[in-house]
Amino acid sequence: MSTNVGKIRLKNLTDLQRPDNAETEAIAISIQIDDRTPEKQPKARKVRAATTTRKKNNDEIKKEKVAVNSTDVKRTGKKELLPGQLRIDTFFKSSSKCNKVEPAPVRSPAKPKPHRTPRKGCKRLFIGDSSTTKATIQMATTPSDAEHKKMATRKRTQPQRSARAKCATPPSDIIDLCTDDESEFERKEESCELQPTTLGVLESRQPEALPVVTVPHHNLSMKMETDALAKENIPKGRKRKRCPSYKIVEDTTFVVDGFQFGNIPNATHYFLSHYHADHYVGLTRKFAHPLYMSPITARLVEKFIPIDSQFVHEIDVDKSVVVKDIEVTAIDANHCPGAIMLLFKFSTGKCILHTGDFRASFEMESLPIFWNEPNIDLLYLDTTYLAKNYDFCHQSDSIYSACSLVQKFHEKNASKRILHVCGSYLIGKEKVWLALAEEFGLRVWTEPHRRKAIDCLNWPELQLVLSDDPFDANLHVIGMGKISYPQLDQYFKQFESQFDMLLGIRPSGWEKNSKPSYGKRISVIGVEYSEHSSYKELERFVRFLKPTNVISTVPVQPRDLCVTATVPTKWYKYNGHGGMISTSYQPSISTFLEKTQRKIPTSFTMTLSPIKDDNISSSTDGG
């Protein structure tokens, strides 16, 4: 059966005004833009990841370097900001870089050619299915210039990155074989007994630091082990990162999204939940273990990281493979394209779900696998937004509101030629710019690196709107970090002969209450759009699954991967069936009748009781 995940629903105004859209979806008008592209699952909190450097070929380098000197802006340079043109964002305030774009070889004439009918001023949303679009356009409010000015001069301060680690405790169940500190080593060795995985010792990189490997490497051929150690060259003075225990699936030799820890003793099989840098970090051409991914992720890996193809294994969404007597099923994670959750089912009946990065949604609750495997013993959970103030609307609502804002902008500037510039990661946020392109008939161009990635997605609708020539497109998709006034100001200089105005669009979970910034030349709007679960979605998901135990995979401190959040135990340790079924949701009758082996609760009520000061504290990994 096909899943609902990844489909986009449009709601009417009445729905949009409901206090909690995620919980009251029954009436949604259903306009499905895409049912192929899973939204990804949320990622583990990013700790500064050393990304694998991709070597650029000469062409790319040339392209990126052709920037005219006079348009370069130094990273630390201070921009003069025009009144009313500043985005309210303390983050991207201080600098800009050269964003010069390399024209495609065949450059088209100055006039931007809409791919489809240009639709400035068009009031219809989602042209693909206008007959079912009953939604009315919701106008946004325009911020005053005074508000903009107020924010304009604030300098970005170093964020307190450990802010979420309210009750951080030192990690106790990891072993660092790379340290020279004897006492520290002993302490960690001791705590190894708490190690819930069968791996015991999680890391050993430096040959001279190999003294205590309590678990035999019986799964690693001696040759492979020797080779790996021989090639291991950690620069002096640098310590190999310790592998947090949550990277290892409990009672297995499987590693999920853990490539930066050198040889993990006993690890036999690796899994990559999705292709975002903080998850594949450390994956290099030297990698030599079986690696399981979704087909999309596999294509991305093979495109960007030349690992030996003999190690590449694919698991399709809703499909299973059996690895070492454990059935592993991939589930759409509703994060970025290709992102999957992994369900490990042991022959003993034990069941572990690893969410990778995901955005929980009510649609997931109708997945047959969650009804057929009702008892999750352990849940590895993406807790990126595990704080009560993290709350955002459904993605369909985000897209709807993005279209509304752009629509309004068009109406206000009906006679202007507008260059739209949407922020994105390497992959992710596609639904936003695709919706804009389809709704307003825009041609889309993106940077070569991202284009390469998009070409791996097998997403025909994206290909339909894409152009190879930035001068032939009126919607550019560029890195999120470039969607700030100073950088867009710079960026626009290349295109001013063809466009009168630039409209920057920032789709992000942090754009909750951001005010648009409208200027004569450059405008920037934020769109609340998240590919991670909100706090409420997390709570609902955990209550739905009611796992026996939950381990967060998101570190709360930048410097220590091992200290992760603590999920409120009230979400899953309670009596009764409170988490199973909500009054606001009922699975499709066919799904229900066909698949379920689950007992039907006698009462269909679920209280999403707010956690009473259930502190979102942190704990060491594994617990």
Added chain:
DNA sequence: GCGATCAGAT
């Protein structure tokens, strides 16, 4: 010169 890695910035 290049890949791998890290710290710091956005």
Added chain:
DNA sequence: CACATCTGATCGC
């Protein structure tokens, strides 16, 4: 706040 990179520096080959 910091979703995920991105950049520059360093190390070692």
